[in-house]
Each structure stands twice: as C-alpha cells, then as structure tokens.
Amino acid sequence: KTTHFGYQEVPLEEKAGRVAEVFDSVAARYDLMNDLMSLGIHRLWKRVALERSGVRRGHQVLDIAGGTGDLTEQFVRRVGPKGRVVLADINASMLKVGRDRLIDKGAGAHVEVVQANAEALPFPDNTFDCITIAFGLRNVTDKARALASMTRVLKPGGRLLVLEFSKPTHPVFERIYDQYSFHVLPRLGSLIANDADSYRYLAESIRMHPDQDTLKSMMETAGLERVEYTNMTGGVVALHRGLKL
Template identity: 45%
Template sequence: MSETQMHERSDGELPFGFRKVQAREKQGLVDDVFHRVARRYDLMNDLMSGGLHRLWKDAMVSWLAPPKATRSAYRVLDVAGGTGDVAFRILDRGGPGVSVTVADINAAMLGVGAERALKRGADSRTRFVQLNAEKLPFAERTHDAYTIAFGIRNVPDRAAALAEAYRVCKRGGRFMCLEFAPVDLPMLKRVYDTYSFQVIPKMGRAITGDDQPYQYLVESIRTFPIPERFAVEIEDAGFERVTFRQLSGGIANIHSGFKV
C-alpha cells in the first residue's frame, strides 16, 4: 500500500472525485453513480474516450490472448465488468475451453450484462456474479486470468482489490487492467482537460438529464495514479513482470502482471 493510501485510510477519508468522503461512504456513492449510468454504460464510455474505449478493450484482449486452439479449461475472472463488454470479447477470441465469470458489485450493471448474454444466445461459458472486488468469494489459485477495465479507480481500497486479484490467480496467472490515467503531455492534457470538464458533463446532462455521474468520473481520472505509480502498486500486491502500454498518448493504459 502506498503512503498516500495509508494516509487516506488512517484518516478515514478517501477521494470521491475531487472531494473527500468518509471511507465507509465511498462504495455507496460509487454504486449510485453506476446505478444511474448502467443503461447508458456504452454511451458513458463513448463520452469518456471519444469512442476509443472499444479499440482499447480490443487491444487488452488481444494482449491477453486467451487460448484458441486448446479445449482445456482457461478460467477468466472479469471484475467490474457487469455489462459483459470485455467478457464477450474474451469469449469471441478464445477457444471452447475459455470461460468467464463476470463480477460486479453493482446489480444494475450485471442486469445489463445478463440481458446482453441472452441476446447472444445461451452460453454456459459465461456467468454473472455480484461481489465486492476487495473480498472475492473464490479459493486461492482458481483463475488463469484476472481482468478489470475502467473499474479499479472506483474501488475504495485498491490495495485490497489487488491483493485479492493476486490470491485468486493461479501460478502463471495473468493480471490485466485497462484504466484511464492523468495525461502528462502538455498539449494533449490541455485539450483533454477542456473536453473532460467542459464538454463531457454537459453532454451527459443533454443526453441523460444528469451530469453528476460524468462529473465524478472525469474527476476520478485526475486522482488516479500515473501509470508508473500504479505499476508499483501492482508489484506490491505480489505480481511480477509488471509492465504497461500507453494508449492514445496515455489517456488510457493497459497494465499487465504475472503471478509466478
């Protein structure tokens, strides 16, 4: 756990966007955000990324490279993936031995994913489970891969979630995380900040009638660690061979690590 995280936890406060809230309150506030945007989740990500999130998710799954030729079991836990966006990509790319447990703390997000799964047709390789990323109900070393896309920055206790990711991965298992990050390039930062703070909330209000979830989400990106710092947090959880790939000038990053 970083010194910043230890200080936040000991003070009993955590960042919720740019404001501080009691640690015990944050999960409920985050849940409310995603209850409000669940039916517009793809639209939310389109607004946040300019539509690029689809390509970024493709890039993450491509780097994961779920096995295609083998029929042996390859179990993936996709956390904070309630709508199935990443899970369906993994299943489409992998072979018949690949299965995905889609996990999310938010029932509304899981409901959207379950509806999408039905439209795709019955598939026993997918299941949807409501759970907390900080305390997973799985035994140690049960999954070949743990994926999380645009979810880790919303977890109140990031260190606990990363420790759980390490615990449930098998030896040789893979941790992969796709997440936004504060932009470091001066020109890109200026453009992206203007778009984020002046355009995204207004578009959210115009389309959904509610700008507050979008305001929180753009603020939460600015309080998330830069990729080099987050890589250290992943290593602190026990993962090795930790690396990351920057996407679109560092607007988002794919982080990878292995349990060896």
C-alpha cells in the first residue's frame, strides 16, 4: 500500500522501529532543523501551549515525547524549587541531547530524565498536574493507548495538552502546505542533516495524523473532559486541551 505521496506505507508493526531510526538519526541536528523547517514559528506554538498549561509554582509536570526539552526548560522556570518536572521520551539519543542542553542552560538539576513509552507510562495513577505531548503523538504507534496512559497518570483536575500538526482549515492553504512538506522538508533534510528519508517520514506522519475533531473525540474516549482545541497558523498546528475530572 502506498501513501498520499506515493511512498510505501510503513506497516504498523514496523512503525516503532522506523520512528526510533528517524529520531536516532536526527537527534544531533533536531533543534537546528526545527528552527529552519518551521521558520522559527515552533517557538510561538510552544509559547501558546505554555500559556494554556496553567502550570504554576509547586506543580508536577510531565513533558512526554519531550525530545530535546524545549517545553521542559520553560516548565522548570514555572514550577520553582518545590515543583517537579519530568522529561520523558522513548528515544535515548533525543534524551541525551535534551539532558545536555538542559544542563548547559542551568536547568539540569531540576529535571528528572526518564526513558519511557507514552503508551505505558511508568508512573503511579494521579501523579501530574499537567502533561504535555508536543509534536509527539503522531509518532506513537497506539495513540488511544497513549492517551489512556496519560489520562491515568494525571491527577483529578489535571490537564493534558497535545500540541501537534493538524489539518489546515483552508483547502488552498492545505495544498501549499502539502507541497512544502513534500518538496521542501525532505530537501532541507538532505541538505542540512544528509537525511532526506527521515524528513520524508516526518512529512508523511503529519499527513496521516488525525484531524482536529478526530483527535478531540479520541481524547474524550480516553476519559478526558471539556476537551477543546485552538488552531494556530491556519490549522497547520492545533493545541488540544482536556481535563481529568
């Protein structure tokens, strides 16, 4: 079976292995590529997520699929010395870059770094005030299982925030965006990281990800309430938020 872009679709049972290869391969250049690919706009998307997180001093926060720790770093500042921030990711290469970066920025001492799969989180029930998964859910093999696992470890009253590529709201915009991800991203990947394939995979995973309303109902099925989303950059990215009551 081929995908929208005409590539072989990765069978589900091979997906986790493929995702591991991609992030092992891009880890060292991930931050640079993020800035280039999004023209720096990912910083704004993350800032909105941070504002909507409601995280305050003393809170316990989990940044799952946290990669190189952009959001983690900001949460450390917010929770203060009595709070707790966990940076978790399935990929050791990404976590290593994240840990080194947090240490360089002076935030290393306040972060727990945990290698973990979002589908089976190694934390007790009702632990966190806030969980974020930024540009991570689309890489997870069993999204429903991951949403259920995140909901389980949230405290009652806690929030889950999902920041992810989504479906552009205007068809013309969608076509431009498709062209960008299909032509520009792999080319950038090949120029900067010498790895067109990984960036082709990333473009493909964006294309296949559930749209805004589908993700909203998946979050509701996982047991979250008052689920709402905000489109950013014309729906290129959406921020979903749900409460565990």
